[in-house]
Amino acid sequence: MYTLYGSPSTAGTAIHWLLLELGVPFDLRLLDFDKGEHKTSEYLALNPDGVVPTLIVDGAPITQMAGIATLLAERHPEAGFAPPPGSPERAEYLSWTLWLANSFQPNFRAWFYPHEPAGGEAQDAVQAAALARIEAGLARLDARLADRDYMVGDHFTTVDLLTTILCRWSRNMPKPATAWPNLKRYLDRVRQRPALREAHAREGLTDWING
Numbered sequence: 001m002y003t004l005y006g007s008p009s010t011a012g013t014a015i016h017w018l019l020l021e022l023g024v025p026f027d028l029r030l031l032d033f034d035k036g037e038h039k040t041s042e043y044l045a046l047n048p049d050g051v052v053p054t055l056i057v058d059g060a061p062i063t064q065m066a067g068i069a070t071l072l073a074e075r076h077p078e079a080g081f082a083p084p085p086g087s088p089e090r091a092e093y094l095s096w097t098l099w100l101a102n103s104f105q106p107n108f109r110a111w112f113y114p115h116e117p118a119g120g121e122a123q124d125a126v127q128a129a130a131l132a133r134i135e136a137g138l139a140r141l142d143a144r145l146a147d148r149d150y151m152v153g154d155h156f157t158t159v160d161l162l163t164t165i166l167c168r169w170s171r172n173m174p175k176p177a178t179a180w181p182n183l184k185r186y187l188d189r190v191r192q193r194p195a196l197r198e199a200h201a202r203e204g205l206t207d208w209i210n211g
């Protein structure tokens with residue numbers, strides 16, 4: 001039994017979706033950001049950054065969306081969500097996972113929390129720079145998907161899960177992921193996955209899922 005600490009419409013949604021994809025039992029604790037439930041001393045003991053997601057695995061807290069997704073894929077290999085070590089797709093799988101987590105995702109953090117890198121000043125400049133990097137990243141994903149249905153190999157992996165969630169975060173930006181034709185085609189297909197739709201429903205999310 002896993003315990004997931006998340007919050008609606010966040011990085012926690014990715015892990016919520018993945019647990020539903022895997023069909024494993026889990027306890028979901030949705031934290032209320034407005035009440036500061038992610039900054040209590042109890043929660044900071046689990047996740048010192050005070051962010052979601054945190055997944056309790058065998059009694060120990062595991063943090064970082066991409067790390068948790070990769071771990072779950074490896075703990076449940078029957079789902080086929082990660083190419084196994086030594087397989088031809090493994091290198092691309094690791095490379096894309098790390099690119100999404102290290103190079104792409106931080107731009108969203110800068111867009112949504114511009115005071116972190118900018119302090120009291122220059123928040124508009126930080127957001128403008130973040131937006132340019134997000135759009136460059138979306139263009140790269142769009143090019144990757146020009147002649148393929150999945151980011152890695154020929155079936156759904158946690159790279160698709162991370163790609164989809166990060167694309168979702170662009171939905172209210174000037175040029176959202178769905179404005180790119182290959183990404184639109186890809187997202188329209190992924191958004192039909194029952195587990196993603198179920199995660200949306202359970203978190204009370206109604207936008208974006210239907211296009």
Ligand SMILES: N[C@@H](CCC(=O)N[C@@H](CS)C(=O)NCC(=O)O)C(=O)O
Nearest residue numbers: 010011050051052053063064065066
């Ligand atoms: N690098 C972390 C980032 C997680 C993150 O930024 N989560 C956001 C929601 S998407 C959060 O918890 N924000 C609340 C806050 O920073 O106060 C991860 O991938 O897990």
